[in-house]
Amino acid sequence: MKLFIDTANLADIRAAADLGVLDGVTTSPALLAKEGIHGTNATMAHYRAICELVEGDVLAELSSTDYEKMLSEGEVLADLHPNIVVQVPLSQPGLQAIKHFSKKYIRTNCALVYSAGQALLAAKAGATFVAIGVGPLDDTGADGLAVVAQVVEIFANYGFVTEVLAANTRHVPHLTECAELGVDAAACPPAVFTNLLHHPLTEQGASSLRVDAKGIMS
Numbered sequence: 001m002k003l004f005i006d007t008a009n010l011a012d013i014r015a016a017a018d019l020g021v022l023d024g025v026t027t028s029p030a031l032l033a034k035e036g037i038h039g040t041n042a043t044m045a046h047y048r049a050i051c052e053l054v055e056g057d058v059l060a061e062l063s064s065t066d067y068e069k070m071l072s073e074g075e076v077l078a079d080l081h082p083n084i085v086v087q088v089p090l091s092q093p094g095l096q097a098i099k100h101f102s103k104k105y106i107r108t109n110c111a112l113v114y115s116a117g118q119a120l121l122a123a124k125a126g127a128t129f130v131a132i133g134v135g136p137l138d139d140t141g142a143d144g145l146a147v148v149a150q151v152v153e154i155f156a157n158y159g160f161v162t163e164v165l166a167a168n169t170r171h172v173p174h175l176t177e178c179a180e181l182g183v184d185a186a187a188c189p190p191a192v193f194t195n196l197l198h199h200p201l202t203e204q205g206a207s208s209l210r211v212d213a214k215g216i217m218s
Contacts, residue, residue, distance in 0.1 A: 001178060001179045001183055001184065001185060001186060002023035002024060002056070002057075002163075002184060002185035002186070003021060003022060003023050003024075003175075003185070003186060003188075003193065004022075004023060004024040004025060004026050004056075004057070004059070004165070004185055004186065004187040004188075005022060005024075005025055005026070005187070005188065005189075005190055005193050006025075006026045006027075006031070006167070006168070006187045006188060006189050006190075007025070007027070007031060007189065007190050008027045008028075008031040008032045008034065008035045008037065008046065008050070009031075009034075009035055009190070010035075010049060010050070010053065012190040013025055013050060013053050013054065014053050015190070016190065016193055016194075017053050017054050017055075022054060022056065022193075023056040023057070023185065024054060024056035024057035024058060024059065024083075024085075024185070025050055025054055025056075025057075025058045025059065026059040026087075026109075026131075026167065026187040027047075027050070027058070027059060027060060027061060027087075028061045028087075029061060029063055032046060044076075044080060047060050047077070047080055047081070047084065048080060048081060051080075051081040051083045051084065054083070055083075056083065057083055057084075057085045057107075058081070058083045058084055058085065059085045059087045059109050059129075060077045060080075060084050060085070060086060060087060061087035061089075061111065062074060062077070062086065062087060062088055062089065062097075065089070065091065065093065065094075066093065067093035067096055067097060070088065070093060070094070070097040071097060071100055071101075074086040074088070074097060074101055074106060074108075075104075075106070078101075078106045078107075084107075085107045085108065085109050085128060085129065086101060086106060086107065086108050086109070087108070087109045087111050087131075088101075088108050088109070088110055088111065088127075089110075089111050089112045090110055090111065090112045090113050090118055090121075090122065094110070095110075095121055095122065095125045096125075098110055098122065098125040098126055098127050099125045099126055101126075102125065102126025102127070103126075107128040108126075108127050108128050108129070109127065109128060109129035109130070109131055109165065110122035110125070110127040110129070110130045110131065111131045111167070112131075112133065113130050113131055113132050113133070114132065114133055114136070114137055114147070115147065116147060116150040116151050116154055119132065119151040119154070119155075119164075120151075120154060122162065123155060123160040123162040126162075127162050128162065128163065129162065129163045129164075129165045129184075129185065130151065130162055130163075130164060130165065131165040131166075131167040131187070132144070132147055132148050132151060132164065132165070132166060132167060133167050133168045134147075134148060134166050134167065134168055134169050134170070134174055134178075135168035135169060135170045135174075136168055138170070144166075144174075145166075145174070145177050145178070145181065148164065148166050148178065148181060148183060149181050151164050152164050152181055152182055152183060156182075163184035163185055164183050164184050164185070165183075165184065165185045165186070165187060166178045166183050166185070166186040166187070167186075167187050168187070169186050169187065169188045169192065170188075170192065171192060171195075172192060172195050172196055174186070174188070174192075175188060175192065175196065
């Protein structure tokens, strides 16, 4: 399973990349704004900086909702760096844009997907990834991972090459359950990514090793 970090913070991305297990980065206009990034030039420069830090995919979200503007913005993003995956919000013009991009071999991620039916449409349109919002679904009282499992099964039934991305995961159990389901990729905040390292028994064992080593060296 690919592990993506959901942030636009360069320090967090660098720290995750330094672990050697980061597969990509997911971003959004909201995350860019959180880092004080505003305007087209600053946004493009920031995307380039992210691409220089990671070897894998960088999901860059469109700000446009109009079909024609989606096409022009998406093509600019795709030309920015080979690692860029154009993130397109689910909508009627969004699906049409994904179909257009797929014909031009521009990789896409269909975002804001919350049902298996929506995921099916995105796959048929030719999306590279379909991002299912696990956390937001849970917030509504639904079972986000159940939707993810349904999509994984449907895609397997029909041999779709579209990858299932579990987006907006909130904690480590979300990630491990995604791995059990055979999800292609999962995106999480930096803190959740880091928490994969930790377990009380690991910390206890490391503390014991330090004590033992001190005794040997003294």
